[in-house]
Amino acid sequence: MAAPIxxxxxxxxxxxxxxxxVKEHHVTLPSQxxxxxxxxxxxxxxxxxxxxxxxxxxxxxSVRPGILVLINDADWELMNQNACACLTAAGLDCSVGLKPxx
Amino acid sequence: xxxxxxCLKAQLKEKEKEIAALKKKLAQLEKSHxxxxxxxxxxxxxTPLTSNPALSNEDIMRYSRQxxxxxxxxxxxxxxxxxxxxxxxxxxxxxxxxxYLAAAGIGRLGLLDYDEVELxxxxxxxxxxxxxxxxxxxxxxANAVKRLNSTVECIPYHLQLSSDNAVQLIQQYDIxxxxxxxxxxxxxxxxxxxxxxxxxxxxxxxxxxxxxxxxNYRGGPCYRCLYPLPPPPETVTNCSDGGVLGVVPxxxxxxxxxxxxxxxxxxxxxxxxQLVMFDAQDARFRSIKLRPKQPGCAVCGENPSVTQLVDYxxxxxxxxxxxxxxxNLLSKDQRITVQDYKSIMDDAGPHLLLDVRPLVEVDICHLxxxxxxxxxxxxxxxxxxxxxxxxRISELKQQMAGDCRPPVYVICKQGNDSQKAVQVxxxxxxxxxxxxxxxxxxxxLMAWAKRIDPTFPxx
Numbered sequence: 020m021a022a023p024i025x026x027x028x029x030x031x032x033x034x035x036x037x038x039x040x041v042k043e044h045h046v047t048l049p050s051q052x053x054x055x056x057x058x059x060x061x062x063x064x065x066x067x068x069x070x071x072x073x074x075x076x077x078x079x080x081s082v083r084p085g086i087l088v089l090i091n092d093a094d095w096e097l098m099n100q101n102a103c104a105c106l107t108a109a110g111l112d113c114s115v116g117l118k119p120x121x
Numbered sequence: 122x123x124x125x126x127x128c129l130k131a132q133l134k135e136k137e138k139e140i141a142a143l144k145k146k147l148a149q150l151e152k153s154h155x156x157x158x159x160x161x162x163x164x165x166x167x168t169p170l171t172s173n174p175a176l177s178n179e180d181i182m183r184y185s186r187q188x189x190x191x192x193x194x195x196x197x198x199x200x201x202x203x204x205x206x207x208x209x210x211x212x213x214x215x216x217x218x219x220x221y222l223a224a225a226g227i228g229r230l231g232l233l234d235y236d237e238v239e240l241x242x243x244x245x246x247x248x249x250x251x252x253x254x255x256x257x258x259x260x261x262x263a264n265a266v267k268r269l270n271s272t273v274e275c276i277p278y279h280l281q282l283s284s285d286n287a288v289q290l291i292q293q294y295d296i297x298x299x300x301x302x303x304x305x306x307x308x309x310x311x312x313x314x315x316x317x318x319x320x321x322x323x324x325x326x327x328x329x330x331x332x333x334x335x336x337n338y339r340g341g342p343c344y345r346c347l348y349p350l351p352p353p354p355e356t357v358t359n360c361s362d363g364g365v366l367g368v369v370p371x372x373x374x375x376x377x378x379x380x381x382x383x384x385x386x387x388x389x390x391x392x393x394x395q396l397v398m399f400d401a402q403d404a405r406f407r408s409i410k411l412r413p414k415q416p417g418c419a420v421c422g423e424n425p426s427v428t429q430l431v432d433y434x435x436x437x438x439x440x441x442x443x444x445x446x447x448x449n450l451l452s453k454d455q456r457i458t459v460q461d462y463k464s465i466m467d468d469a470g471p472h473l474l475l476d477v478r479p480l481v482e483v484d485i486c487h488l489x490x491x492x493x494x495x496x497x498x499x500x501x502x503x504x505x506x507x508x509x510x511x512x513r514i515s516e517l518k519q520q521m522a523g524d525c526r527p528p529v530y531v532i533c534k535q536g537n538d539s540q541k542a543v544q545v546x547x548x549x550x551x552x553x554x555x556x557x558x559x560x561x562x563x564x565x566l567m568a569w570a571k572r573i574d575p576t577f578p579x580x
Contacts, residue, residue, distance in 0.1 A: 031330060031398070031400070032327070032330055032332070032398075033327065033328070033358055033363070070501065072500075074353075075353075075355075075356050083352065083353060083356065084348065084349070084350035084351060084352050084353070085348060085350075085351065085352025085353075085356060085357075086352075087347065087396075087409075089409055092407060092408070092409050092410065093409060093410040094347075094396075094409060094410060094411045094412045096412035097410060097411075097412055
């Protein structure tokens, strides 16, 4: 079992407007049998934080085109498949920023 | 003899005075009418940039404070004078960028913008003045830059960058700065830079945030490596919708100038695989490490599918301007004109006028009898707003004889959101609220200001 983890989420560049204009969210992801990964986190965000119009945030099992996912001040793409390791290991300090570019 | 000498000396003095007066007159005239710049409406071949082998005494005096920097020095200054930079967009980013590049002594500046100066530009587009309203932005910016540093060669382009002219234009410059305000232009400039092998210093600013990256630089990623697909058009906000605090593009444009100067002087930029984000709200800069150049990238990858410029408006599904598009979501009988609404108002027929703009815009201006419920509140079915709406509909019903449906007219700034609101209200009618007859006021408050009440503010 993976223990619950505290995650600091940030939305910016206009993405915060989908979350009532709130940029910073401190959330706790519940414990689950598998370690958390980014895809699961996006689903969790969609179910628990997203207020309206999910198509402006997600498409398929990732974010929609134009949104960059950042983990601890680095591009998610740099982590490749290791994103799940990052989420569990970083614990409290793990911040996930989601920024649309314009 | 002595008398003749005296007379000649007097004449000479008189002539010298005359010459001085003429020189003064000429200088004054030149000051008020700087060298007339030719505005280019198409891309033409440029002559190679002539470079000086050494700095003149005037150069040394003018640039002395930056020559003292070991980071720049004489070599860096000479490199600047040999560099040409194309600025795509002479707006909030392009103005401070052009200003600092010219001040620092860049060799040649291409200033491109298809637009003209408007009053609503002046809070952020700081090279343009009140007297430049209606003038091509490219020309206004070029004249301002010339006043600052007449040794900089300025080429103003009053044209829309397109697939037909972008490569031809960009090939003629050493560095390109993207100061545009729309997604199709960002892809166009990126692809043209990749195809021409030019570094692209790109920035953006919206509301209270800014971003900067240098693309296609020293083996780093290009814009498409980061954003292989364009965002859905409905998710893109522009400055005329979202607003922007003028100093935010000011800061980002200055930042672009810094990176251009570092590249041009030979120092090099460190933003090649890095995204700098600026949050004006809490005065914070953050540097994000980006992915490297992507082998699968459609334009700079190993097997590129984009080998020449494509139709970027079609690719992005939006126009290459930041002007608002006019939506057409409703049938003709669901819409009325501002003239129709004026007569309804004059007849004092019972109705409800619903203004669906955000509160911040209602504070700028509104029609006196309107009820404000923002579109987002309707879409989210906010209970306090639905209750308010139901109360007003009930009041209206009491005023009206019989059981006809109370008329509700919906208005916004330009008539796009009001159409969306009519669609939402149509769904709610008869279930979430009493039966109503909803119509949109076509063209919104801006049409009202233009056609009915010229004293109504436009923004």
